[in-house]
Amino acid sequence: MEPYRITNVDDEKKIIIAERTEGDCFTTPLTRTDIEVLEVIKKREYDQLRLNYGSVRVTESVYGYLLKSPQKTLKQKEVKLPPLPFMTKAVWLQASLTDIKGDLAGGLHGAEHLLIAVTPLLAMCDRWDIGGVSIEKRENEIYIYDGYPGGIGIAERLYTHFKQLVEKALEIGVNCSCYTGCPRCIISPKCGNNNEPLDKGAALTILKTIYNQVGNKNGEDG
Ligand SMILES: [Zn+2]
Numbered sequence: 001m002e003p004y005r006i007t008n009v010d011d012e013k014k015i016i017i018a019e020r021t022e023g024d025c026f027t028t029p030l031t032r033t034d035i036e037v038l039e040v041i042k043k044r045e046y047d048q049l050r051l052n053y054g055s056v057r058v059t060e061s062v063y064g065y066l067l068k069s070p071q072k073t074l075k076q077k078e079v080k081l082p083p084l085p086f087m088t089k090a091v092w093l094q095a096s097l098t099d100i101k102g103d104l105a106g107g108l109h110g111a112e113h114l115l116i117a118v119t120p121l122l123a124m125c126d127r128w129d130i131g132g133v134s135i136e137k138r139e140n141e142i143y144i145y146d147g148y149p150g151g152i153g154i155a156e157r158l159y160t161h162f163k164q165l166v167e168k169a170l171e172i173g174v175n176c177s178c179y180t181g182c183p184r185c186i187i188s189p190k191c192g193n194n195n196e197p198l199d200k201g202a203a204l205t206i207l208k209t210i211y212n213q214v215g216n217k218n219g220e221d222g
């Protein structure tokens with residue numbers, strides 16, 4: 001791939017000017033994603049966990065970007081862009097998750113990254129085709145949504161094969177010999193939060209807790 005640098009963005013004329021560049025710097029967007037449930041189409045109840053599949057409205061807002069070299073972040077820039085809402089399908093779980101040692105928000109975020117990383121193994125898609133959000137609250141939530149307006153069937157497939165999805169995510173996390181997380185396990189190349197916060201230990205505990213719930217029985221659709 002040849003590197004290009006964006007030199008000008010004209011919102012009105014909808015023109016972006018790019019020029020060839022040298023060097024190994026690159027940018028990653030900083031995004032905030034809000035998700036709103038419109039309709040629960042299917043759900044499965046476990047002892048301390050609920051798995052849902054349904055329609056959602058996702059609003060992605062890009063609020064800045066990071067200029068990076070392979071070693072470090074060089075600078076952070078803010079940008080003002082209109083939010084981009086779209087309707088799609090998502091699979092999401094809600095769990096109470098008490099007794100998680102470490103950082104709960106970092107654990108949920110890491111678990112979300114691992115689940116997304118293994119999605120291509122089950123749904124014939126690329127990890128760039130899907131997005132995720134994790135929310136720490138009384139009923140902790142992890143959403144994985146189809147990145148295409150309307151959805152192209154990825155989320156429903158993940159709902160159907162959720163047990164295998166969690167199993168594979170756990171396998172990757174447990175078998176990675178790093179301590180705090182690396183690009184082979186919880187660090188994601190497409191994270192809009194610059195991979196913060198992340199807690200590998202808490203992520204694995206959360207996935208084990210989820211697996212213990214969904215792994216024992218197949219669950220009843222309700
Ligand atoms: Zn790792």
Ligand SMILES: [Zn+2]
Nearest residue numbers: 191192193195
């Ligand atoms: Zn992330």
